[in-house]
Amino acid sequence: MRARTVLVTGARAPVALHLARLLHGAGLRVVLADSPAQPIAAASIACAAYHRLPPPRFALPAYYRxxxxxxxxxxxxxxVPTCEEVFYLAxxxxxxxxxxxxxxxDMDLLARVHDKHAFIHLAQDFGLAVPETTLLQSSGDIEAVRGHARELVFKPVWSRFASHVLLRPPPGALDAIEPSTAAPWVAQRFIAGDEISAYAMARDGKLEALALYRSRYRAGKGAGIWFExxxxxxxxxFVEAFVAGTGWTGQISFDLMRQHDGTVLPLECNPRAVSGLHFFRDPQAFTAALLGGGEVRPxxxxPQTVRLAMWVYGLPAAIGSGELQRFRQAMHGADELLDWPDDPAPKRTQWRALAEIAATALRQRISLQAASTRDIEWNGPLQSSI
Structure with a gap:
């Protein structure tokens, strides 16, 4: 009997590789797709075929075809989408x-939770505690909050990896922000506490998988590269209430803040896979949950890490902060998340994948992190492809 075929998109991402390995390990046939020429997941034994696609942000009709x-x-x-191509697929x-x-x-719900202002109000509609969050669409909106900028966090409504975030900035720093209807920002009350990231999977509003974790090292201010x-x-x-309230089906992630009194407040939501997926290693149990067989636990x-990313991002940060000993301990105390029995090729391929991203970064004069998602980003219904 022919195995069921599953398409996993976003093959550039370690989470796509991990998902492919889980599904393959459970006996499914896994096809992968993405825009890069040599994404890490394409080298895996879990990949039955890799299809290179046009970049959806810049060639949407060709991508659809x-x-x-x-x-x-x-x-x-x-x-099963894993990155922001989820919006184009929806x-x-x-x-x-x-x-x-x-x-x-559906697309309407995806867009609503990706919107950093609409998400907060949606959570509030479900009776959940949220931080005060103000929508900024004009210079007048900026002036209305300038006086207490030191108490706020400013970020674009449509963004990822904490890009462009201004954390409790001096009032003068707001001169650099030019919000508009097409490119709005939010001003969110700064919350002190411990940040918690959440990866979840649900079906028809019922939680099927949840991993809560904390990142000690990040790529810049954004994605975690060492997490526990x-x-x-x-x-x-909070996660259970939100997925139930939305009737969520699919993968979803949250950035949460645990205050010192134990209260947990949401900061933002990303309707895609994130690093918490790596805490699931049982192919049969995870695949059963994805197909509707009940909840699976991590x-x-x-702790999990990508050692190449730690050398690129973590080591300079450790040198700058004078915490080399802590860096060495972190490297020794975590497992390489790319390692998988009898599947060494993706770990070798990460160098070629990094070179491809670096070439884009040099060509476009942008950071490595921006280059890694430039062609699949979805920045709202009024986004420009430029």
Whole structure:
């Protein structure tokens, strides 16, 4: 009997590689797709075929045609997005009749939770505690909050990896912000406490997987590159309430802040996979949960890291802060998340993948982190492709 075929998109991401390994380990046939020429997941033994797609942000009609052709030719039954291509895929599934199921909510809900202002109000509608968050769409909106800028965090409504964030800036720093209807910002009350990241998977509003974790090292101010599991029942209750309130189906993640009194407040939401997925290593249990077989719990306790990213980002940060000993201990005390039994190729391929990203960064004169997602970013319904 032919194995069921699942398409995992966003093959550039370690979470896509990890998801492919889990599904493959459970006996599914995994096809991968993305825009880069040599993403790390394409080198895995879990990859039955890799399809290079046009970049959706810059060539959307061609992307749609390529995805539809791929789904039909490979006999795909289920599509699982892992990065911001989820928005473009949701638009495609909304506008056309596709033969495969897309593991994500509809486009309207995706856009609402990705919107850093709308998400907070949605959580508030469910009776959840939230930080005060003000929408900024004009210079007048900036002036209205300038006087207490030192108590606020400013960030674009449509953004990722903490890009462009201004943390309790001096009032004069707001002169650099030019919010508009097409590119709005938010001003959110600064919350002191311990940050908690959450990776979750749900079906029809019922939680199927949850990993809570904390990042000690990051790529710049954004994505974690060394992270450890935490347990927090209040954070779990927030995630359960939110996915139930939205009737969520698919993967979803949250940035939360645990205050000193134990209260947990949401900062923002990303409707995609994040690093907490790496704490699940049982292919059968995770795949069963993804297909509707009940909740699966994380089965790894040791911290996880990408050592190449630690050398690129973590070491300079450790040198700058004078914490080299702490860096050495972190490197020794964590597992390399790219390691997997009998599948060494992705770890070697990360150098070629990094070189491809670096070439884009040099060409576009942007950071490595910005280059890593430039072609799949979704910056709202009024975004420009430039």
């Amino acid at each position: 390529a995805v539809e052709e791929l789904v039909r030719r490979e006999g795909v039954e289920l599509v 638009q495609l599934w909304r506008d056309r009749t596709m033969p495969a199921r897309l593991f994500t909510p 599991r935490v347990e927090d029942e209040v954070a779990r209750r 089965d790894l306790d040791r």
